[in-house]
Amino acid sequence: MYFLTELKEGLAISFRAIRSNKMRSALTMLGIIIGIVSVTAMATAIDGLNKAFDRSAKAFGTDIMYVEKWPWISNDDWSTIRNRPEMKLEYADLIERHATLLDAVAPVVVSRRKVSNGNQSLEDAFVTGTTASYNAASGNTELDGRFFSQEESSGGRPVCVIGATVAETLFPIGDPIGRTIRIGGFPYTVLGVYEKQGGLWGRFTSDTRVFVPIHSFQTHFGGKHWLTINVRVANLEQSEEAKLELEGIMRQARRLPPGKPNDFNINQQEILTSTFAQFNLVVAGIGLFITGLSLFVGGIGIMNIMFVSVTERTREIGVRKAIGARRRTILMQFLIEAATLCLIGGLIGLVIAFILVQIVNAAFLPASMPASVVVIAILVSLLVGVVSGFLPAYRAARMDPVEALRYE
Amino acid sequence: MTPVIHLEQISKMYDMGGAEEVHALRGVSLNIQKNEYVAIMGPSGSGKSTLMNIIGCLDTPSTGLYEFNGINVSDMDDNDLAKIRNKEIGFVFQTFNLLARSDALHNVELPLVYAGVSSSERKERALETLTHVGLGDRAHHRPNELSGGQRQRVAVARALVTRPSIILADEPTGNLDSKTGEEIMMLFEELHRQGNTIILVTHEPDVADHAHRTIRLRDGKIETDEKVTKRKTYTAAEVS
Numbered sequence: 001m002y003f004l005t006e007l008k009e010g011l012a013i014s015f016r017a018i019r020s021n022k023m024r025s026a027l028t029m030l031g032i033i034i035g036i037v038s039v040t041a042m043a044t045a046i047d048g049l050n051k052a053f054d055r056s057a058k059a060f061g062t063d064i065m066y067v068e069k070w071p072w073i074s075n076d077d078w079s080t081i082r083n084r085p086e087m088k089l090e091y092a093d094l095i096e097r098h099a100t101l102l103d104a105v106a107p108v109v110v111s112r113r114k115v116s117n118g119n120q121s122l123e124d125a126f127v128t129g130t131t132a133s134y135n136a137a138s139g140n141t142e143l144d145g146r147f148f149s150q151e152e153s154s155g156g157r158p159v160c161v162i163g164a165t166v167a168e169t170l171f172p173i174g175d176p177i178g179r180t181i182r183i184g185g186f187p188y189t190v191l192g193v194y195e196k197q198g199g200l201w202g203r204f205t206s207d208t209r210v211f212v213p214i215h216s217f218q219t220h221f222g223g224k225h226w227l228t229i230n231v232r233v234a235n236l237e238q239s240e241e242a243k244l245e246l247e248g249i250m251r252q253a254r255r256l257p258p259g260k261p262n263d264f265n266i267n268q269q270e271i272l273t274s275t276f277a278q279f280n281l282v283v284a285g286i287g288l289f290i291t292g293l294s295l296f297v298g299g300i301g302i303m304n305i306m307f308v309s310v311t312e313r314t315r316e317i318g319v320r321k322a323i324g325a326r327r328r329t330i331l332m333q334f335l336i337e338a339a340t341l342c343l344i345g346g347l348i349g350l351v352i353a354f355i356l357v358q359i360v361n362a363a364f365l366p367a368s369m370p371a372s373v374v375v376i377a378i379l380v381s382l383l384v385g386v387v388s389g390f391l392p393a394y395r396a397a398r399m400d401p402v403e404a405l406r407y408e
Numbered sequence: 409m410t411p412v413i414h415l416e417q418i419s420k421m422y423d424m425g426g427a428e429e430v431h432a433l434r435g436v437s438l439n440i441q442k443n444e445y446v447a448i449m450g451p452s453g454s455g456k457s458t459l460m461n462i463i464g465c466l467d468t469p470s471t472g473l474y475e476f477n478g479i480n481v482s483d484m485d486d487n488d489l490a491k492i493r494n495k496e497i498g499f500v501f502q503t504f505n506l507l508a509r510s511d512a513l514h515n516v517e518l519p520l521v522y523a524g525v526s527s528s529e530r531k532e533r534a535l536e537t538l539t540h541v542g543l544g545d546r547a548h549h550r551p552n553e554l555s556g557g558q559r560q561r562v563a564v565a566r567a568l569v570t571r572p573s574i575i576l577a578d579e580p581t582g583n584l585d586s587k588t589g590e591e592i593m594m595l596f597e598e599l600h601r602q603g604n605t606i607i608l609v610t611h612e613p614d615v616a617d618h619a620h621r622t623i624r625l626r627d628g629k630i631e632t633d634e635k636v637t638k639r640k641t642y643t644a645a646e647v648s
Contacts, residue, residue: 009521016509319505322466323566324494324522326487401466405505 006329010336017309017337018344028305029345032384035295036349036377037356042291043373044357046284048365053276056197056205060269063236064138065243067091067229067250071265073275084263087227089214091253092131095231098249101242103234104136109217109225113184115162115210117170125166126209127183129217129225137230138206145177145192148213156215160188164196165207183210186220243268295380298345299388306338306392317396318404331397338389339382346381350374410478412573412605413440413463418472420458420628432458433469434628440574440607445600447608447616447636450625457578459625460609464497464576465489477573494522498567502579504559506551506566512538513547516565523570537565541595557588564595574605581615593618 018025060066069087092107099105108130115125131154135147148159160183167176176190188210197205233242243266250264310317317330325333354369361367420433432455440446450456461467462474465481468489474482481492493499498519506515516534525533538544541561551559560580567575577596581589597618600606610616617636624631 005521005524005527008527020509315505316507319501319507320518320522321490322464322493322499322505323519324490324570326490326522328487329522402461405466405501 006332007336010333011340013333014337014340018341021309024305025341028301029341029348031298031301032295032342032345032381033298033349033352035291035298035384036346036381037353038291038294039288039380040350040353040369040373040377041356042287043376044353044367044369046280046287047370047373048367049283050280053273053280057269057273057276060272061138061232062269063233063239064269065231065233065246066267067095067231067246068265068267069226072267072271074265085254087229087264088253089227091250092229094253095229095246095249099231099242099245101234101238101245102231104133104230104232106130106133106137106230107214108134108228108230109214110228111184111217111221111225113210113221115166115170115181115183117176117179117181120170120172122166122169122208125183127217127221128209128211129214129221130211130230131214134211134230137232142195143192144195145190147211148191153213154215156213156219158186158188158216159191159213161192161194161211162190163194163206163209166210167193181210183212184221188212188216295384299342299384302338302341302385303388303392305341306334306389307395309337310334310392310396313396314399314404314407317399318401318407321399321401322405327397330399331393334393334396335386335389338393339385342381342385342388343378346378346384349381350377353377409441411439411441411475412444412477413438413607414473414475414478415439415463416473416475418459418462418469418474420455420462420467421470431628433462435472436625436628436630438623438630438633440605442573442605443600443603445596445606445608445618445620447610447619447622448625449611449613449616449622450631451611453627454625455628456609456611456625458628460576460578460607463574463607464499465492490522494519495570496573498564498570498572498575500560500563500567500575500577500580502582504551504556504563504583506559506562508551511548511550512543512554512562512565515551515562516569519566519570534565534569537569538562540568541565555588556584557591560584560588560592561595564592564599568599568604574607575599576607576609578609579611580608581610581612589615 067087069084070081074081089107092105095102096105108128110129111127112124113127115122115127132148132150132152135143143161145161147161148157152159160181162170162176162181170176170181171179176193178190180187180189182188194206197207231246233239246266247262250266251262254263256263320330357367357369415436415438418433418436419431422430422432424430436455436459448456448459458467462469465476465484466489468484469482472482473480476492476496481489484492507518510518513531513534516538517530520530520533535544535547538547541564543558543561543565546554546558551562554562564575575596580596581592584592593615596606596608606619608615608619616622619636621633621635623633
């Protein structure tokens, strides 16, 4: 009860003090406003980056492993990796025959070719040769129409499935399914269209790809291409065991004696996410530190102005003490004043940051301010107020009433 | 009967740095009973301000015993002293010391805020006290919208609102012209008649003449302590 009365009185005093020193308060708040705008904008950007990454990482699928010559991320010497033997198509059959913990295996080869539909064309589309199992052994599943069948795949039929961007480019109007397009000059019939994936890495998603049966691919575009074998883990809980099994099969296929290191890599989405998490932590740390500095400067401004305010009101403090204000009451009064200044500054900063985010959202990138950032910004501005107001408030609380009353 | 104020061998030394010490008070002893009207006089440097600060619990004595209503306050800590000041002592200052940004009503309310009284009761009591000093119609005026005499009345109302044991007035007419000064002295007279204990610190004999008892200080000691014989009084007609 007493505390509430004190709080109400403290707030009333703060508002009167802020109102009677409008210019000074506004300038002091500006420091906090700039601090909060930069911190929240930075936090929103980091959050946006995270979300974009998560969305993109989904394209790789959590249950998909990619057997490749090259690791996705590595500190190893580039030349030793380059000297590894190439991946071979028959590994896919070996894995399919021996693996017990995998339920889909699809070899994937990629070549960049021009695809066209009449006048509409796309240079350098990622033409991907694979088998009917691909749709099961990849992160892309949302499909309009259908993927090619086992028969079409092994028969090398001129059929294809296209990504969303390819579909948009080649067929600005109308349904692509059933139509014939030209891939590297050869006619292919469109069986299905993938839904748009978006995300950070367009080239890894299905958006700019064209999928054709691997045999057609080899006939039309040759056999020497970078081969990846996609496999899907049957049971996510056994993904470690599945990886070991896969490693064993691959080592046998490569005829590697025990003790020799793998000359292939089993890549997973996890590799990307964990690397990105580290990277993101560093970016977030540096970004928030630098923007936090501006908030710190704002806090110093608050401290400075609170010292001025305390000195100016020495006599008032004396009077308040004479008529019964305790140390704690005076301390609270000035803390509340500092916190109020910061809180108002913080709220104005949040509004400005929110408007900025809306502008960015409308003009450049999808961006939204997460609720957690709003809550944290409010708490941080309160904290800045309390921390920077503490020393001045403590000085006020410690004043000797006799001295304070005599102050001119 | 227990005196409201009981001072026994009160001394106050100020350390001026080094070996130098200033003795503001040297062994002051005195009792003030309920409903007394006392003037404390003395030239500047006599120690009357120090004595007032100690009586007002704004300061503590270096040595000696101070009992307020029978309670030893000589070695109370800051918070307890603040509580005593809040509940038992009403200050009236020479320069009024009102909060410039608050209206009369809020100024009078302030001691009740620190006493933790609820808002509605605060307003009621503050308005009642303002009416009592004749300013019921000025409750929402700020100090700069009031005359000097009215400001001092607000200050008196602020001193009275907690119904304290003593009213401690430090040169209450020092910043007023003589006519308004007289009006304030009449107000004190009336408050005394209503049973309040009043301690007046002044160097003007004219003002001190209103009191019933005059204590003169010199060099930190009580020089004289006597009943006033030919007091200035007002007729009942003048008071009302």
